[in-house]
Each structure stands twice: as structure tokens, then as C-alpha cells.
Amino acid sequence: MVQNMTYDELILRIIILLRDGKIKEFRSMIDELQPYDMAFLFKEMPEKHRARYLSYMTVDDITDMIGELEREFQLAVLHKVGKTKATLAMNKMDNDDLAALLEEMDEELKEQLLSSMEAEESKAVQLLMNYPQESAGRMMTNRFVWIPQHYTVKDAVVKLKSFAEIAESINYLYVINDSKQLVGVLSYRDLILGDPEDKVQDLMFTRVISAGVLQDQEEVARLIQRYDFLAIPIVEENNVLVGIVTVDDIIDVVIKEADEDYEKFAASGKAITFDTKAYVAAYRRLPWLILLLFIGLISGSILNYFEDTLQKVVALAFFMPMIAGTTGNTGTQSLAVVIRGLAKEEMNKKTIFKLIFRELRAGIYIGIVCSIAITIVASVWQKDLTLGFVVGSSLLATLIIGTMAGTIVPIILHKLNIDPAIASGPLITTLNDILSLLIYFGIATAFLHAL
Amino acid sequence: MVQNMTYDELILRIIILLRDGKIKEFRSMIDELQPYDMAFLFKEMPEKHRARYLSYMTVDDITDMIGELEREFQLAVLHKVGKTKATLAMNKMDNDDLAALLEEMDEELKEQLLSSMEAEESKAVQLLMNYPQESAGRMMTNRFVWIPQHYTVKDAVVKLKSFAEIAESINYLYVINDSKQLVGVLSYRDLILGDPEDKVQDLMFTRVISAGVLQDQEEVARLIQRYDFLAIPIVEENNVLVGIVTVDDIIDVVIKEADEDYEKFAASGKAITFDTKAYVAAYRRLPWLILLLFIGLISGSILNYFEDTLQKVVALAFFMPMIAGTTGNTGTQSLAVVIRGLAKEEMNKKTIFKLIFRELRAGIYIGIVCSIAITIVASVWQKDLTLGFVVGSSLLATLIIGTMAGTIVPIILHKLNIDPAIASGPLITTLNDILSLLIYFGIATAFLHAL
Structure with missing residues (x-):
């Protein structure tokens, strides 16, 4: 068997x-x-x-x-x-x-x-x-059954039987008028339950949800998900029915888009799977790495500028990785929340201000907790209360600013109609490195006489 | 209208x-x-x-x-x-x-x-x-139509008509035997096309793909995606049909799982949306931040150990952010590729070794390109060829090791049956901070006499 x-x-x-x-x-x-x-x-x-x-x-x-x-x-x-x-x-x-x-x-x-x-x-x-890549028109199929609105249930069944082969996987019939415009939809179930003499136009559902040929595949996915459809009709500008997009293709789109978001977020380069060759993988990753490497050198040149301070209090260097790292991490966290949200929520001024204000307060809470912890640890470890205070207050400032950077950068990109996911975790981390070192050594230099 | x-x-x-x-x-x-x-x-x-x-x-x-x-x-x-x-x-x-x-x-x-x-x-x-959360049993519905295998098409249509209300959204009929075991499946289309006197068991498709009640929802999603199904029957251990899971629920699962992967990858804490309150968001993010903050202090204590080296060549500090950052970034890139892959591919020894070897070679290529670039920049900037050599060779070593860390950590977690996505970008970045500083100052100390 x-x-x-x-x-x-x-x-x-x-x-x-x-x-x-x-x-x-x-x-x-x-x-x-x-x-x-x-x-x-x-x-x-x-x-x-x-x-x-x-x-x-x-x-x-x-x-x-x-x-x-x-x-x-x-x-x-x-x-x-x-x-x-x-x-x-x-x-x-x-x-x-x-x-x-x-x-x-x-x-x-x-x-x-x-x-x-x-x-x-x-x-x-x-x-x-x-049709352009990733548009509804590109992923539609012409394997569907349409019927004129004047048909009876019996006519529809006859047509369905003669198109059996192509109507395999979908269970709606789309109803069109004489100008081929989409005017209604009917399920196979309605056919089974209907009387053979019933008119299709009396049984059909007229508020048909459709998508335009040029709409982005993500928007089509959102419609199908929202309405729990198995397929959605695709129309041209004048509402002429040209195809349908089915739910199985939509699942693939959802998975592919999630993969792409992930790739962008990690700045890992496009389409690297287990089968990608090593030199191809390296080639796809290098642009980001080299860009970030040079941005990273800016952090170094900040240290160059503060060389005197560092020379005098080498212990300041001990807390550099922790401050830069924690600032990068809080920025990455905010970034993830904002990017996933931007992909799903309707954005307007109110939502944006609410979000920024929420993240600001979250950054303040996070900053207070972390800076109290580190002030105590640093003071005890280095037996230097002033140093503890410098490190703690720096961390408070960098965490608030780092959280804001992770929130505002993707929002600005979104407003500029640039895909906000281009603001990857590594990019925010590298930017936050620069910000955190500037603040840390700025505060330390101000307190240099006391250290 | x-x-x-x-x-x-x-x-x-x-x-x-x-x-x-x-x-x-x-x-x-x-x-x-x-x-x-x-x-x-x-x-x-x-x-x-x-x-x-x-x-x-x-x-x-x-x-x-x-x-x-x-x-x-x-x-x-x-x-x-x-x-x-x-x-x-x-x-x-x-x-x-x-x-x-x-x-x-x-x-x-x-x-x-x-x-x-x-x-x-x-x-x-x-x-x-x-049934447990996120199991097939938990998301199934009993709103589906089953028919005994001895029915004719006519019997089936009669039953379908009487259950019209509950059979609304699915277009398969599941066929069971006298012990309620799932033995076949038939589409509404088969009913429309069949002769009223045809026996269901002659028309039905017998290699039915089903899922067990206790199977994880992600596995069920994979089956539906793989086979382009609109619904999948859910059976108990003895193949008794107990429900179905429909594709609209599966789309929601796919989106939710992608969100969760993203949250874990960014260590951003569970379920923080635009509506989450600031203190709740802070509370959910803090555990990771504090953990990573203390791991970050380890990097600092490494510097403490190398205080003499740092004191003698303060310029070494300038390249610290760049080396640590780039190592963190390459690790994050590898991590993203491995985690997305683990979620989709069948893992066996061969695949794993192939993957590790590929990443090793990619790490070597990336290391060579980046270290040549930085050797030139560092030598020119600091007018010190030895320093350039120390920085460049350190970067070569840290990039290879960082790439390996981003590859091997999630694989080990996967092997230990821990969700590999728990190895977030921030965690790998923080671990790579430690590794990179150890290597950098180790190499620098070895060449101290020449610097």
C-alpha cells in the first residue's frame, strides 16, 4: 500500500x-x-x-x-x-x-x-x-473559472465541468459583466447548494475584494490574510478581471519576505543559503562589513581625540566595550520592534509620536536600572567612586540616546520611502559605538580633574 | 452601492x-x-x-x-x-x-x-x-465534513447540503472507515464532476497526508506549505480523524513564528508591539541587556590584564572599536544564515560539516580582504608599519574566529535541542567582543618590543 x-x-x-x-x-x-x-x-x-x-x-x-x-x-x-x-x-x-x-x-x-x-x-x-517583479500581476495565474453574470447555476456547473482540469485547486467562481469587469464571486459550495435554475447574479456576493495588477505582493498577502481567502481576483485599473492569486503562493511570499527582513536586519547579504558557495557568500557579505569597518574607524578617531584623557586614566578603557556594547544592544532591540511594527501597522503622526515617546520612556527606565548597577560595580571594582559615577552617568545617557537612535533611524528611512530594514542591527550598533564613545569620553574629560 | x-x-x-x-x-x-x-x-x-x-x-x-x-x-x-x-x-x-x-x-x-x-x-x-499550546490539536477545528467510505456521490452531496453552514470555508471531504480512521479525501470539485452513483471510495484519493494532534504547529505549517493544501486533517495516534487545520490559521502561524524569530534574534524581548507600555517593554528587555552588560565587563577585565600594553601604546585603543565591531558583525551575519537555515533544512552530519567548512572558507576570504584594507589604513594613519601589521593580522584572526563562533554556537544549541534562535545577534556580538580583544591584545603584546 x-x-x-x-x-x-x-x-x-x-x-x-x-x-x-x-x-x-x-x-x-x-x-x-x-x-x-x-x-x-x-x-x-x-x-x-x-x-x-x-x-x-x-x-x-x-x-x-x-x-x-x-x-x-x-x-x-x-x-x-x-x-x-x-x-x-x-x-x-x-x-x-x-x-x-x-x-x-x-x-x-x-x-x-x-x-x-x-x-x-x-x-x-x-x-x-x-509586470514588475514582486507585483500581483507577476504572481497571478490564468487557471481559474469565470462566468458571465446572466448564467444559471446549471450553466455554471456545465462550464465548470468542461474546465475541470484547470479549475483544480480553487473553489471560487468569479462573475464578470459584458465588459469583463469583475462584478461578483460565488463559491463551489454555493453551486452545490443552489437550485439549478437559480441565477448566478442572485446568488453571488457583490462586494468582491480584489487587488490591482501593480500592487505589491506583500499588500496582496495582507489582504488574503486579513480576509482568510483561498484566492484573490486581480484586476486592471478599470476593474477588468485578468487573473487570480492563490493562497499557496501567498504563504511562499510571507516566508520569503520574512527571510529577506531577517537578512537585512543581520546585514547578512542577500540569499545566502546552505548551498551558497563560500566565495559567493563572502562577496555578498563584504560590502556591509567594509562599510561598517570604516565607520568603526570613526570610533577610533574619537579615541584619538581623547588620547590625553585615556592616557591619564587607562581604567576608562576597561568600560569601553561594556558601554559601547550595551548601547548597541538597546538600539538593536528598539530597531527590531520598530521594523516589525512598520511592516504591519498603519503609520500616522499619532502612532509615530506615541512610539517615539514610549521608546524614550523605555530607554530612561532601562538607563536608570543599568546605570545604577554599573555605578556600584565600577566603584567597587576600581575602588573609585568618581569613576563609578562617570561610568554610570555615561551609561544612562548613552542608553537613552542609543534607544532613540534605534527608534528614529528606521522611522526616518520609512518616511523617506526607503525600506527601513536597511537600517540593520550591525549598522545601528556601529553608529551607537560612535555616539557612546563621544558621550563617555566627553563626560570623563569634564570630570578629569576629579579622576 | x-x-x-x-x-x-x-x-x-x-x-x-x-x-x-x-x-x-x-x-x-x-x-x-x-x-x-x-x-x-x-x-x-x-x-x-x-x-x-x-x-x-x-x-x-x-x-x-x-x-x-x-x-x-x-x-x-x-x-x-x-x-x-x-x-x-x-x-x-x-x-x-x-x-x-x-x-x-x-x-x-x-x-x-x-x-x-x-x-x-x-x-x-x-x-x-x-492539547499543548502550539500543537496541531490546539489549532484544529471540528467544522469539517467527513463521510463514510461506503457513501455514493449522491449521499455525500446530501450530507454536505445538510451541513452547509459548517462546511463553509473548506473544499475537501474527508473519508473515514467504520473505526473512524481516515482512509481518503475527496474535493468538492470531485463531487461536482462525479456521477451521482459513483462510490466515494472509488473516487477518493487514498494517500492522505495528515498531521498528528501533538505535532508542532510549525511542522503542520511546513506540510501545508509543501503540499499547497487548503486544509490538513489531524489524526490521533491510531489514525482516527479528530479535526482539520485550515490554511488561514497557518498563515497566521507563519507570520507569528517569523516575528518570534526576529524578536529572539534581536534579543528584543517577547511580544513588544507598538501598544506595549513603556515599563513593560523595559522590563521585557532588561534581562538580556543586564546579562550582556556583565558579559561585556569581561571584555573590560581583559583590558585590565593588558593594562601595561595599552599604557605603552595608547594608539592600540583606537582600533579596538573597529576590531570588536567587525568581528561582531561577521558573527551576526553567519548566525542569521545558520538560524534561518536550521528552521528549514533537514540537518544531518554531512550538511553540518559542509556548512561549517563553507563558513570557515567564507571567514578566511572575508578576513583576508578586510585585513589587507586595514593594514594599509592603519599603517598610513598611524605612520607605523608594525602597528598596521599587528592590527591587520589581529583582524584576520578575529574575523575567522568570529565567523566560526556565529556558525558553531547555534549548531551546538540545535544539537542540544535548545532553540538556536536563543543565540541572538547581541549575544554573539558580545562573545565576539571578548574573543577579539583577547586576540588583538595577545598579538599586540607579543609584538610590544617592536611597537
């Missing part, structure tokens, strides 16, 4: 079926598998069995499987199955997947494949590729 | 309808709204209109709307509508939402409400509350 087999057992069984040429048993086994499973098996099986595995699959199986493969494997599959089967599969692929795939190909191969596809499908995918 | 009105216009219109007592117009307007919209309007309208707004709503409307409200508003609504309507609404609410809501109530109110609910619903929600 296929349903309880592990992947290893499945691979073994499939290889035996392939070897023995049992195509019928192979097919009935493949029918029970999910596209992800077919793709997983393809990747895990020894290279030498792959060609036969593909040759035993139907075009539908290949189409389903390709959607679950990584780019390099997709190209390998299309190459292995030959041009005829490849073109058939491409005709059936989701447009958004196909658009992403074609973009990776060289111009010549792309043209060749597009021209061999069905005219309608080829046109549809080329349309998609005209 | 409701479909093109803004929220402000909607509120105005509703208040007028409420004032004039036009219940019929109110109802036909509400029918066109999404639950999210009803909730939004409720929150935005002046307090004095809310009671009437609720009294005009049907129990179904209230049930839908409650699902979209924040906790405090949910309690307010239940209180405002009175016990009878509240109980009716609770009977119809999604179990997972209700379980989360009941948990916030005091024991007495909870018992009272549970006992006034329908026995079956009350039992179902209490069952849910027995």
Missing part, C-alpha cells in the same frame, strides 16, 4: 517497477503521490533512473512535478523529456511558475520555447512577464 | 441606518461585508453606537465578526450581547478561536459559559484546550 510507505521504500519500489518495465503499476502508484513527493523522489533517485522515470510519467504528472522543483532541476527535466513533451508541459504549467522559469533561460531558448507553445498560453505568460 | 464605499462612508451610512431604525437596510448592507470589515467598523464607530450595531446583527454575523476581533473586543462583544446571544455565538464559533478566548477568562466565567453551551460544542472546545 503506497499510503504508508516511507520515501526510501517508495524509491526502491519505483526503481524496481522501472527496471521491470511495469508501466501500469508505476502509473497507479504515481497517481497516489503528491507533486511534492514526485519531485522529492526525482531528486533522491540515482541519476541513471531519472530519464526512465520521466518517460513513464504523463505530461500532467510532469507539469505537476515541475512546479515543486528548484530551478536547476526544472531545466534538467524540460531538457530530458524532449521538446514535444516539454512544450506540452509548459502549456499546462502555472503561468507564474513558468514566467519565473523562463526568466532564467537565455534569450534564444526562451524564444524557441515560447514560439512552440500554444499561442494563447504563450501570450498569457508573456503578459505576466511584463 | 456598498461595494465601492470607503470605510468612512460605510460607518456613516450604518450610523444613519441605526439611528433611523432601518433594520432591513442594515441587514442587506451587512450581508455584503466580510467579517474583517464588520469587525473594523465595530472598532472604528463611536462607542455609543456599538450596542445597537450588535443588537441589529444576527448571531451568525456576531460569530463571524468575533473571529476577527482582538481579545479585549471579543470579551466586550460577548458581554454586550447578553448571555443568550453570547452562548449561541459561542456554539458557532471556531473551536480554536473559542479555546484561545476562554483561556483568557477567569475560571468562574469560563465554567459558566461552557456549561450554558450545547453539550457537544462545549465538549469539543474543552477537548481542544487539553
